[in-house]
Amino acid sequence: MTEITASNAQEIEDKEHPMGNLGTPASNAKHGERALGFWFYLMSDSIIFALLFANYEVLINGVADGPRANEIFEIGRAAQETALLLLSSFTFGMITISALSGKRNLALIWLVVTFILGAGFIVLELLEFKELIDDGHGPQRSGFLSSFFALVATHGLHVLFGLIMLAVIAAQMLSKGLTEPVLSRLYRVGLFWHFLDLIWIGIFSIVYLPGIL
Amino acid sequence: MFGRLSMDALPLYSPVALSGAAVTVLGALVAVAVLTYFKAWGWLWRNYLTTVDHKKIGIMYIVLALIMLLRGFFDAIMMRSQQVMSVAGEGYLEGDHFQQIFSAHGTIMIFFMAMPFMSGLINYLLPLQVGARDVAYPYMNALSFWLTAAGAGLVLISLVVGKFSTAGWTGYPPYSGILRSPGVGVDYWIWSIFISGWGTTMSAINFIVTIIRRRAPGMKLMHMPIFTWTVLCASIIILLCFPALTVATALLGLDRIFEMHNFTNEAGGNIMNFANIFWMWGHPEVYILVLPAFGIFSEVSATFSSKKLYGYKHMVSATAVITIFSMLVWLHHFFTMGSSAYVNAVFGIATMIIGIPTGLKIFNWMFTMYRGKVRFHSTIYWLLGFIVLFVIGGATGVMHAIVPVDYNLHNTTFLVAHFHNMIIPGVLFGYLAGYNYWFPKAFGFQLDEKWGKRIFWGWFLGFICAFMPLYALGLMGLPRRTAEIYDPSFMPLLVVAFIGACLVLFAIIGMLIQLYVSIKNRDKLRDTTGDPWDGRTLEWTIPSPPPEFNFARVPYIDEIDGYAEAKRKGESLKLGPYEDIEMPKSTPIAFIIGVISFVAGFAAVWQIWWLFFVSLVAILAATIVRSYNDHDEYEITAEEVKEIMESHQGVSS
Numbered sequence: 001m002t003e004i005t006a007s008n009a010q011e012i013e014d015k016e017h018p019m020g021n022l023g024t025p026a027s028n029a030k031h032g033e034r035a036l037g038f039w040f041y042l043m044s045d046s047i048i049f050a051l052l053f054a055n056y057e058v059l060i061n062g063v064a065d066g067p068r069a070n071e072i073f074e075i076g077r078a079a080q081e082t083a084l085l086l087l088s089s090f091t092f093g094m095i096t097i098s099a100l101s102g103k104r105n106l107a108l109i110w111l112v113v114t115f116i117l118g119a120g121f122i123v124l125e126l127l128e129f130k131e132l133i134d135d136g137h138g139p140q141r142s143g144f145l146s147s148f149f150a151l152v153a154t155h156g157l158h159v160l161f162g163l164i165m166l167a168v169i170a171a172q173m174l175s176k177g178l179t180e181p182v183l184s185r186l187y188r189v190g191l192f193w194h195f196l197d198l199i200w201i202g203i204f205s206i207v208y209l210p211g212i213l
Numbered sequence: 214m215f216g217r218l219s220m221d222a223l224p225l226y227s228p229v230a231l232s233g234a235a236v237t238v239l240g241a242l243v244a245v246a247v248l249t250y251f252k253a254w255g256w257l258w259r260n261y262l263t264t265v266d267h268k269k270i271g272i273m274y275i276v277l278a279l280i281m282l283l284r285g286f287f288d289a290i291m292m293r294s295q296q297v298m299s300v301a302g303e304g305y306l307e308g309d310h311f312q313q314i315f316s317a318h319g320t321i322m323i324f325f326m327a328m329p330f331m332s333g334l335i336n337y338l339l340p341l342q343v344g345a346r347d348v349a350y351p352y353m354n355a356l357s358f359w360l361t362a363a364g365a366g367l368v369l370i371s372l373v374v375g376k377f378s379t380a381g382w383t384g385y386p387p388y389s390g391i392l393r394s395p396g397v398g399v400d401y402w403i404w405s406i407f408i409s410g411w412g413t414t415m416s417a418i419n420f421i422v423t424i425i426r427r428r429a430p431g432m433k434l435m436h437m438p439i440f441t442w443t444v445l446c447a448s449i450i451i452l453l454c455f456p457a458l459t460v461a462t463a464l465l466g467l468d469r470i471f472e473m474h475n476f477t478n479e480a481g482g483n484i485m486n487f488a489n490i491f492w493m494w495g496h497p498e499v500y501i502l503v504l505p506a507f508g509i510f511s512e513v514s515a516t517f518s519s520k521k522l523y524g525y526k527h528m529v530s531a532t533a534v535i536t537i538f539s540m541l542v543w544l545h546h547f548f549t550m551g552s553s554a555y556v557n558a559v560f561g562i563a564t565m566i567i568g569i570p571t572g573l574k575i576f577n578w579m580f581t582m583y584r585g586k587v588r589f590h591s592t593i594y595w596l597l598g599f600i601v602l603f604v605i606g607g608a609t610g611v612m613h614a615i616v617p618v619d620y621n622l623h624n625t626t627f628l629v630a631h632f633h634n635m636i637i638p639g640v641l642f643g644y645l646a647g648y649n650y651w652f653p654k655a656f657g658f659q660l661d662e663k664w665g666k667r668i669f670w671g672w673f674l675g676f677i678c679a680f681m682p683l684y685a686l687g688l689m690g691l692p693r694r695t696a697e698i699y700d701p702s703f704m705p706l707l708v709v710a711f712i713g714a715c716l717v718l719f720a721i722i723g724m725l726i727q728l729y730v731s732i733k734n735r736d737k738l739r740d741t742t743g744d745p746w747d748g749r750t751l752e753w754t755i756p757s758p759p760p761e762f763n764f765a766r767v768p769y770i771d772e773i774d775g776y777a778e779a780k781r782k783g784e785s786l787k788l789g790p791y792e793d794i795e796m797p798k799s800t801p802i803a804f805i806i807g808v809i810s811f812v813a814g815f816a817a818v819w820q821i822w823w824l825f826f827v828s829l830v831a832i833l834a835a836t837i838v839r840s841y842n843d844h845d846e847y848e849i850t851a852e853e854v855k856e857i858m859e860s861h862q863g864v865s866s
Binding site for chain 1: 349350414417418419421422425426452453455456457459460463464467468471472473474475477479480481482483486490493833837840841843
């Protein structure tokens, strides 16, 4: 009988969480595993967006005598939306830094700021949708507008879910404190939030900029 | 208040539909009555409905798949009998009803028979093969199952309330658009696969992370059993391709509900966007289904030949090449829709190239058996039958890849014969081999061998009789999806095809008899060793059925077929003494979310929007409640582990 030492079994458990060591090696491995799965989910989600982008590009000339991109998009509002979202990614970084250094109240303040910026983005987007619909340029108008609304509203829905996640994580920070599971969840909410930024940069460069230029 | 739902939704329009509804409702009532009579509700709730154990979830998946196999098969035999009867007279099915049947048949067999069967086998086996105690996310695993079940429930209830889609299992616009299909049928199709698709994506994430992070110490990627490799590749395809299904169905739904124009003919929409997005999922789906079946064939050929799998490394590379190429051939599903000759040629050649790694696999299985001590157990019959039939299907597939030939064969029953020739031997035979092979692991006794062989011959001969005539009929020009056939020259071959369907019916009834006989004789068939086939991989090192923690002591493995090698050398794979084990706790939340998802889907189909939004809020609330849970594990002490292991007599610990 060959003897194999139990230390081999530890080999797999010495993997760090991407946020650094949150707890024991075993719990780090668990949270690292969750982070990995979340990355896979984001890959899958980015393909949803890739296909919505492709759908938009194919339908961009399917305007059916309705407006074209350059007639309805305003650079000003798109720029404001971009600014709010990019800024919120920065403030999310501040939440993470404060939380990791154990400053719960500071983290909560940054969390509120992030939430307000995200909510501001949603408000601007809804205003844009409302104006388009009021002008008769709703999603029913043409294939081009259908694909535009499908793409941008899917991103907007993601931001909305991001806001719900922010609210939940704030509540957990208040009721549970900066415990290991809460930090681990914060990391994944952060991945999601930064991911939305990336997608928005795609929307800004592929939908709004060419439409305006 | 009730949206589009009214008394008109009941299937009073035809006696055939009414009897289908009656059978569905009666089946449900019988299940409820049986559970009540045996006072099994508490047992069911504690052991299955709330479980997060991958083994029980796997069993539930397979039960779901077998129920849906019955339903899907009755659709098939109705189509066959209708076509035979229609040559002589009118048949018993209205055209509209016939269309519902073939749409439901395709949808059920792909989404709710083949996929759950695959997920079930993977769920049961994957952690056992890599030496893990569970999948990476046990709760999410339960959620995946209940979302799949919710989708299946929507298809089943469409038989009772309202109608199912008449747009085929692919739901092409403009026919599936609101103008041509104003009823709820297409909505049932959309919501059932949209909801179950979420479950499948989550399973894939679960399987990939389990393989990456939960392998036994010492097990490098190139030591993994070949089934695990195929699961990894199939899960990667799911992760990359199921989003396309989500997008295709969601945009089609938006077109139908909000009168949008993504896929319409008018107002600047483009139906080819649907065809492209749908088949970006749909083609890879074939490989999602077939790769795990190939993995099972690899395990079966090695075990029952008492020999190492021939060309392990080449099998892995072939699997990887198929994974990549599976995403490059989708356009061959619509060669006839007016792409340029250049585009068609590129996709035709890509389609032919994918046959090369597949052919390599076939040769490897034959070389595995060559000069091996082949034991002709019913399990390896499925492999042999598969090799014979799949090669024919592959040849007709290459015929379709020649674009000018495809122009003539497309939309005839030749195409129907071809894809059944890939899916039934390639996928279903593989899963049935896996069912036979791993049944003793899951339940502790083997399946009856005599009935096993009868079932095989029923499927094998039934398949040949049912589908070879369709090749000939297709060449004679019989279009697919035809409810009424007037040309009497088609009659003889249609009769042969109907006889084939009856042989398959015999095989399916045989499967039920086999279960009954095996359970009755379970003491004689009992597997006390945990290793009834002289297996080669880790799942055979533990008792049958396995304890909830799978491995009492962590196994160490550093070669391919490590268990077979250890048996040869007389070594133990088990590390150290017994330890305390943490296992995930059961939770009702996954089941609850599944039920609410079903309600949400039903509400969306009938446009009962208040109920839909209430359901969404409820799902969100349940998810948030679950996210508060920091302690979802309980501990089994080393002492209890020892006790449980000692109660398995005859298994060396």
